[in-house]
Amino acid sequence: MLNIIGAIFSGLIVGALARWLYPGAVDLGWVQTILLGLGGSLLAGLVTTRGADGFNRAGCLASILGAMALIFLGRWLLG
Template identity: 50%
Template structure:
């Protein structure tokens, strides 16, 4: 998958994660895309560390959304601690 496909999937995963996690998340489109891409990476490498996925095998769409929700929760926690 090319960089454009990665960005589009990252955006979609980020939007779904923001929809699933309640509360106010003051971030723009760039952060939403990075959230989705980060969630996919977290799910892929976390799943490989836990033995869910093999090396070279990426996480599925649901795994990417779960990873993005985890990152969004951590981001929200860090924002609250900052204020």
Template identity: 45%
Template sequence: MIGLIISLIIVGLIAGAVARLVIPGHQNISIPMTILLGIIGSFVGGFLGFLIFQRDAMDGFFQPAGIIGSIIGAIIVLFLYVRFAGRGAARR
């Protein structure tokens, strides 16, 4: 169980960091928020993968397609965050 949690944190950090590098501009979020961004992106990427392919590849936790899906999901989540949350922060 602790290994799963550590794996989620590591994959979340990697996916969140790559998403922050891909999306242009300065995102004012901390490292824990980057990890959370990657974890949420992992769920979004997994959900989109299931919608597209209509099945779940139960081949283990670490899969190249799963990590790529996590990064794509994190990019989508960060884009939406910058698009909608950044707008409110700019008005203050």
């Protein structure tokens, strides 16, 4: 249970930092910000492992950059 709460909390922090650092306004709610942070962490984890047997924890900076990449891709695909 604590792992889920920790993932939600870290997703909120990573998503909020990505929204704050991304140029321009990013209109997302709390749940969308948490999902953005979790998605950014997963994306960074997939990019940084590159063929490793399991998932390694990505760093906080890599997670924020992954979330910012998701914002960019979302705007590019929907824009």
